[in-house]
Amino acid sequence: MVQQPELQETSSIQSTQRVLKSLSTYRWTSLGALASLLLLTIANALTPQLFRWGIDEGITQKNLQVVLYSAAWMVVAAIARGVFNFGQSYLAEAASQGVAYDLRNKIFSKIQNLSFSFHDQAQTSQLLTRVTSDIEQIRTFVGTSLIQVIGGVVTLVCVSVILLVMNWKLALITLTAVPLNAWLMAQFITRNNKHFRQVQEQLSGLNAVLQENLLGIRVVKAFVRESTERSRYTTMNDGLIKANMKTISAIRNTFPLIFLLSNLVTLAVFAYGGAQVIGHRFSIGELVAFNSYLALILQPILLIGFAAPAIAQSAASAERVYEVVDAEVEIRDRPGAVPFETCGGRITFENVSFRYPGATSETLKEVSFETKPNELIAVLGMTGSGKSTIMNLIPRFYDVTGGEVRIDGRDVRSFTLKSLRSHIGIVFQETTLFSGTIRENIAYAKPNATLKQVIEVAKTAQMHDFISSLPDGYETIVGERGVGLSGGQKQRIAIARTLLTDYSILILDDSTSAVDAKTAAQIQAELDDLMRQKACTTFVVAQRISTVKNADRIFLMDKGRLVAQGTHEELMQTSPLYGVILESQVKPKQKNDSKLA
Ligand SMILES: Nc1ncnc2c1ncn2[C@@H]1O[C@H](COP(=O)(O)OP(=O)(O)OP(=O)(O)O)[C@@H](O)[C@H]1O
Ligand SMILES: [Mg+2]
Structure with missing residues (x-):
């Protein structure tokens, strides 16, 4: 899987764009989140002005009424901030849940549609990781990071304008930090995109070992391979930690620099602004307000910074998810196909x-x-x-x-x-049953078959006597993949399941291999009549x-x-x-x- 780094980047950008486009299904929720965000920004930007008013018109002029008024307005602003903050995050999360829900459904139905050849080559655990963890990354991006970035940008623009209007010289000193920080962030994202993809790939690998072991636990124990499997898992786990630590160290390397820059800006504002206050070119209230805006302007950069890894991660995940969504379905209806x-x-x-x-x-x-x-x-x-x-x-x-x-x-x-396959009854060589009752398993393709019909096919498959001898009979629960039944019993349930369908061509692929010769002959004898009546052709x-x-x-x-x-x-x-x-x-x-x- 060697990919050109540039190629990978464009396609991760394209995948992110597709995620954004998928938000259009939830446009009202998304617009609601955006509106809340704008109102929140306005409430945030107003608060320092209330401080300035309280100090310059109230405290300095010794006017208690203004002080109280400004305090009261600050309470109103605080409540508004609380409400809009809740609104933006709730709505953004709601939209993100919707996007994840759609993607999960989309990838699942795609997996259902993909041909045998895709499944021959794809690893089940890889697919599992894509359906679960990768989609969760995308959801985090839509629900949290995206709103952080938009909020950050809006706040940056608003506050910059306010600062420039208040004191353009001081504003220019402050704003130098913005492009520097932005550059640091951009560096961080481009350098670490591949680490984020690695994390997801390691996670897939880890899941692969886990899944294989869960399915094959009996073989592992029979061959006393527990310790080998444990060390195989530990190696993958170590790999995951390493990949994770790489991303963490990248995050940790970038942030101290950003903090340092922010502190330097505060110092500059304090020194230059203080001098201006002494020279009566700037009021104390304005300096306090200015200082509050500093926090407002540095916070978005940090937020964007925190969002950056999640965005990079989500871009990598989106690429992996769309790889499956876009996978070509090799076997499908031809144009003009007839039933x-x-x-x-x-x-x-x-x-x-x-x-x-x-x-x-x-x-x-x-x-x-x-x-x-x-x-x-x-x-x-x-x-x-x-x-x-x-x-x-x-x-x-x-x-x-x-x-x-x-x-x-x-x-x-x-x-x-669909019509072709529903006319062909096939019993696969490898039996796969689902968890549920025996009756549900037999009636898998015909869920509303009557018990009488189910019993009839079970009789043909020489399974009825056994099933009736069970305390719960046809309602007996079988475990995943038919745990609790013998190999031959599973095969016979699979035969019954196929017999219940509306087949006209019947294929039995070595479907009595695990059944003793006597029972196999009985099944065959029963089937002979049935097949000749119902099927137009039978392959055994x-x-x-x-x-x-x-x-x-x-x-x-x-x-x-x-x-x-x-x-x-x-x-x-x-x-x-x-x-x-x-x-x-x-x-x-x-x-x-x-x-x-
Ligand atoms: N999904 C697959 N991808 C690639 N090769 C395959 C695949 N399935 C089977 N083969 C190969 O095709 C050949 C024929 O396999 P097939 O399953 O048809 O044999 P079979 O006659 O049914 O054998 P058996 O009696 O063991 O069931 C084998 O050599 C096998 O390795
Ligand atoms: Mg075979």
Whole structure:
């Protein structure tokens, strides 16, 4: 991830501009915050004038009434400051919450839309950091830093004008500090932008280790790798501290200089202003007021200074968030895509080649076949031969890199994705369940399915007896990713979940691999009827020849090629590879009959 520093800067500026533009959704809240800010600045700027009036017209003239009046007005100004201060920060925070809310939703739905190939390459934890911590940085920027900067600039301009009107010579002395401080700040931001990005990247890395460990905690313990994982985490944690300390030391280096400059200005005002008071060219009240304005003018510079790191951080974060928001969705509806309505059962692969993004060689090479209506196709082959890859191409989880996949003569790319996928029932090789009840998991794609329907599919998947034996039955809660169920039970719930959908093409990718041979055969027998009734075509990827013997046709895959096809009997005659696989599975059966049914 080596990026040109200049490139990165322009794009972080552009990203910040986009964040600002997104405020337009909350324009009234933002305008309210701005109005409060202006009123606050006016109340702030008036207070020293009240002092001047109280001193020059009241204390010096010994007029108690003016002193009391000015004091009363100061109370009013203080209350006004309190109210407007609350108003500006409340409204700014409200707008910032809105911006963060929109961004979170936007990035989430983008993540949902991104293709498999994006998720193959993106790290989950990276995405998590972007959705949480990066968006929080942006929110802080909009809610706090932005208003600080605008307030700072407005105050600077107002107070400068007042000072120039009051005493332009003294004002010029004071104002020299402003460009100097501004320059220091600018230096600070440009120098440290990369550190802020580093902090976020380290945080992502840390999250990656954490997440991997949470998911893989059982493996970590089984292999007694706790201490290694701990030190891996500690190393990342050290990296985060280092990156954080770099930014902190940069902040700490810049601020003493700014404070020093401010103190020098106060000294100059005291000395030069004092001389003018003695020479009767300036009143004491004016000097006191002037001195109060000094605090007002230096405060914004400090505020802007404090806001600067947050702005730099938010710019880096905005860039990372928009990277995901702008990521190209490779697989999407083509213009003029039509809905997939009825399935005739003719699925054609014509010279299909496929290479995974970033892979060096082709995973599928010139695969061609055509299914007949209501056919049950079994796909067999060594591990890594490309069986799952073929299945991924039918619902367009990936698009072919050569050739064509057609359903009833139409390229799958000419259908709308939603209609295509909702007609394809797929049981993935890797089972993923969600936390919730068993019933919710089975009814995942059809939340308002009746219990009767749920039970029906559970029966087909040979899961009903087990579920009914549980104290809570279908309402039994399963943990994250199905914790609490065995591998085979999870697989059978996944089968039931798919059976409940309105599929017309059914794909079972090695979905009984964790189920014992006897139950697998039972599922297969139940499915056989169902599949032939409901599905126009069924693909069953399997390892065991015993489970696919009654398929209409068996496709044999080898190293990305479809090397043989035919019925069990035909393949036994014609395919040496089929013979080898069969032999490897039959032999142990003879040795130990109880192992394989
Ligand atoms: N997302 C991916 N990105 C890059 N390469 C991949 C990806 N998924 C699979 N591959 C590669 O493609 C090849 C075929 O994988 P595939 O999953 O289709 O095999 P399979 O026949 O289903 O194997 P198994 O029986 O073990 O499930 C493998 O060599 C694998 O390394
Ligand atoms: Mg597979």
